[in-house]
Amino acid sequence: MTAGDTTSATPAFDTVSIEVDAEHGIGWLFFDRPEKRNAMNPTLNREMILALEVLEADEAVRCVVLTGRGEAWSAGMDLKEYFRVVEAGPPHVEVRARRESAEWQWRRLIHFSKPTIAMVNGWCFGGAFTPLVCCDLAIAAEDATFGLSEVNWGIPPGGLVSRALAETIPARDSLWFIMTGEAFDGRRAAEMRLVNEAVPSDRLRERTVEVASKLAGMNTHVLRAAKVGFKKAQQMSWDEAEDYLYAKLDAATGHDPDQGKQQGMAQFLDDKTYRPGLGSYEKH
Structure with missing residues (x-):
């Protein structure tokens, strides 16, 4: 190194x-x-x-x-x-x-x-x-x-x-x-x-x-769900992908010890401190 x-x-x-x-x-x-x-x-x-x-x-x-x-x-x-x-x-x-x-x-x-x-x-x-x-x-x-x-x-x-x-x-x-x-x-x-x-x-x-x-520096649980969801969805029909991706979303946000979804949404909707597309939310 x-x-x-x-x-x-x-x-x-x-x-x-x-x-x-x-x-x-x-x-x-x-x-x-x-x-x-x-x-x-x-x-x-x-x-x-x-x-x-x-x-x-x-x-x-x-x-x-x-x-x-x-x-x-x-x-x-x-x-x-x-x-x-x-x-x-x-x-x-x-x-x-x-x-x-x-x-x-x-x-x-x-x-x-x-x-x-x-x-x-x-x-x-x-x-x-x-x-x-x-x-x-x-x-x-x-x-x-x-x-x-x-x-x-x-x-x-x-x-x-x-x-x-x-x-x-x-x-x-x-x-x-x-x-x-x-x-x-x-x-x-x-x-x-x-x-x-x-x-x-x-x-x-x-x-x-x-x-x-x-x-x-990003949320590892969300990253994994995002990349696996994309790779799996490539092989699926639209109907199959809908069921699978919603299940992955629930799993990623429901079992996330960092509470990434809650933090990101709060900073975007309530605090107005995060603007999607212009950076990552601030992890606490």
Whole structure:
């Protein structure tokens, strides 16, 4: 962490690492195989599951940022380990590897109880698109390099990459990069809405901290209800969504120890101290 950051002790891992900035409520989760451009191998997948559990349980962490050590976010699957080690082993080894990669890359991230931000600091290729999309928000360096190069060596995109792309990118753009294998930069990623923003690399951390701090300062119960409600409603009819979202609203406001709805409404309707759209209500 930079000078002045407040950190707390966290477990040691071999392929990932955690830094907790308690002052700002941010948990930094790193792909930590810089010598392999942070490629995801079975060990990393197992450790990511454990690391997310640590961050979810840490009360000092109110927002999680997923990023990479060195010059890469993640180069995707570690092809050597998967195609030369995992697939050469007994069937249960491959089954476990697939299960553990899916467990954190989409199941945990999609349903994570705290806001998540992907901070794409460099290379993002292949299988790395899945956790990128499954983070709630994403900010990339303008010169970050993205690519779906699998077609160049004779295979389609692996895992759930195609499903992730369908969640975020228009079909024409998705098929262009899937079928040509061409790379693109952070600016293009933002144009296609694969990421929310692309900023100069020297401002990437600053901008990410700004957004993460804003989320960390908000009501966690309401944020969770808002993001889960949106994701669930995407798959529902209007009638189903009405029932579900009203139930989530009641649950979020009825079991909120911060009494966020009551505070916000009182400041807006009674005290006239809060104006929606121009900031957050003041938490007491």
